[in-house]
Amino acid sequence: MHFRPELSWEFLPADEIALKTVRALRNHVKHAKECSPFYRSYLDDVLGLDIQSLDDYSKLPFTDRTQLMGQSSQFLGVNPVYIVETVLTTGTAGKPMPFIFTASDLERITFSYALSMHSVGMSAVDRVLILSSLDECAMDGMALYRGTLLTQANVLRAGVCSKNPLAAVNYLQLFKPTVLIGAPSVVRRVALECAKNGYDTTASSVQKIIGTGESLLGRDLRLNPLAEELERVWGAKVYSLYSATELAVSYCTSECGAGAHAHPELVYTEIVDEAGNVLPDGEVGELVATPLGVEGVPLVRFRTGDITFKVPGSCTCGRNSVRIGPILGRREQRIILNGVAMYSHLLTGALDSIEEIKDHLTIIEQDGSGKDTVSIHIAAVPAALEKTAHAIKAATGMHIPLLISNVPTIHALRGDVGKKGAILDKRQKARPAAAPVSTVQQ
Numbered sequence: 001m002h003f004r005p006e007l008s009w010e011f012l013p014a015d016e017i018a019l020k021t022v023r024a025l026r027n028h029v030k031h032a033k034e035c036s037p038f039y040r041s042y043l044d045d046v047l048g049l050d051i052q053s054l055d056d057y058s059k060l061p062f063t064d065r066t067q068l069m070g071q072s073s074q075f076l077g078v079n080p081v082y083i084v085e086t087v088l089t090t091g092t093a094g095k096p097m098p099f100i101f102t103a104s105d106l107e108r109i110t111f112s113y114a115l116s117m118h119s120v121g122m123s124a125v126d127r128v129l130i131l132s133s134l135d136e137c138a139m140d141g142m143a144l145y146r147g148t149l150l151t152q153a154n155v156l157r158a159g160v161c162s163k164n165p166l167a168a169v170n171y172l173q174l175f176k177p178t179v180l181i182g183a184p185s186v187v188r189r190v191a192l193e194c195a196k197n198g199y200d201t202t203a204s205s206v207q208k209i210i211g212t213g214e215s216l217l218g219r220d221l222r223l224n225p226l227a228e229e230l231e232r233v234w235g236a237k238v239y240s241l242y243s244a245t246e247l248a249v250s251y252c253t254s255e256c257g258a259g260a261h262a263h264p265e266l267v268y269t270e271i272v273d274e275a276g277n278v279l280p281d282g283e284v285g286e287l288v289a290t291p292l293g294v295e296g297v298p299l300v301r302f303r304t305g306d307i308t309f310k311v312p313g314s315c316t317c318g319r320n321s322v323r324i325g326p327i328l329g330r331r332e333q334r335i336i337l338n339g340v341a342m343y344s345h346l347l348t349g350a351l352d353s354i355e356e357i358k359d360h361l362t363i364i365e366q367d368g369s370g371k372d373t374v375s376i377h378i379a380a381v382p383a384a385l386e387k388t389a390h391a392i393k394a395a396t397g398m399h400i401p402l403l404i405s406n407v408p409t410i411h412a413l414r415g416d417v418g419k420k421g422a423i424l425d426k427r428q429k430a431r432p433a434a435a436p437v438s439t440v441q442q
């Protein structure tokens with residue numbers, strides 16, 4: 001495959017991308033109905049020609065992981081003899097689910113990842129150290145490797161080096177990479193190992209870090225504390241890449257860093273609220289994506305369960321493709337507080353990031369008037385209050401009262417809830433499912 005990123009749709013004017021997308025979606029629906037037994041029946045009353053606008057497309061039903069898991073053979077769009085790779089993805093309730101690709105699907109994934117790497121300014125002159133595993137049945141390491149090859153950069157596959165962290169330090173010294181790719185926590189661990197062994201990461205050859213699988217931006221698109229730490233300790237610029245196996249595409253921040261660009265010839269991106277309504281740019285909801293040009297398992301309006309938003313406006317990098325914000329949480333992590341959604345891991349992540357906090361517990365209750373109230377008990381010195389309040393506001397957009405406490409009191413309050421950092425939602429017994437629903441985070 002000859003890589004010509006400059007020909008990508010993302011550099012076309014937005015209205016031209018929209019026209020091409022409508023045509024691609026029309027063909028996609030026609031193709032899905034022709035080759036997939038599931039869609040033949042699921043979209044029985046829909047004709048490809050019915051799709052004359054993006055609005056028409058938004059009327060089609062969603063596909064979710066439960067459907068995919070229950071009837072995976074019905075989704076197959078090709079004769080199984082054309083399957084060349086099987087990976088495992090996380091299905092519903094964390095159960096692994098096999099997912100397959102044809103040779104053409106692999107080329108498509110490769111192209112997507114290479115476009116993402118091009119968007120961070122990676123090219124044939126780069127030396128790339130991949131700190132992600134090619135094994136363990138996942139798509140990501142394979143896709144990162146193939147994408148890097150397509151950019152013609154020089155690649156060294158280090159893996160996560162979890163059993164031998166010192167190996168990563170040796171690879172850095174031997175290979176002198178200009179780009180590191182891997183989960184931010186792995187890149188951080190390598191930096192710590194370097195520090196232990198007297199290797200100065202700020203003076204290293206590394207200029208760019210592409211973080212995968214963990215968010216590196218906040219709701220305001222600014223670098224989060226982990227990303228700031230990585231930039232500081234490596235003296236490098238950090239980028240964030242998002243992918244989902246079922247979509248077999250990557251979204252990645254460009255050199256501007258303002259949201260992760262989709263590749264419009266490979267995926268159509270929507271954000272929807274709990275009721276399935278398409279939300280305008282800037283509003284937080286679930287990422288629904290339609291991967292285009294897939295042979296093996298074509299999908300229509302796939303609900304990823306990941307919560308994010310489309311970044312409004314245009315990007316100064318010259319790409320006119322949709323940009324998504326960081327993944328703020330999973331659908332199942334959503335807690336509704338007085339009609340506003342909050343994502344539990346954002347709150348606990350913010351609390352865990354404050355070194356002075358020895359333990360914490362968030363208690364959600366309902367007062368006599370039916371209003372939800374939240375309080376956070378932290379075992380910390382009073383001097384940590386301001387810093388903690390700031391971290392919570394930055395992560396969740398909410399002001400939540402903080403109460404200084406101590407570890408024994410928090411243990412007693414937690415009762416049998418278990419591990420550190422639990423959220424105790426006392427409303428659940430009183431009000432099992434009647435919470436008002438809104439996906440707008442304030």
Ligand SMILES: [Zn+2]
Binds near residue numbers: 254
């Ligand atoms: Zn951009």
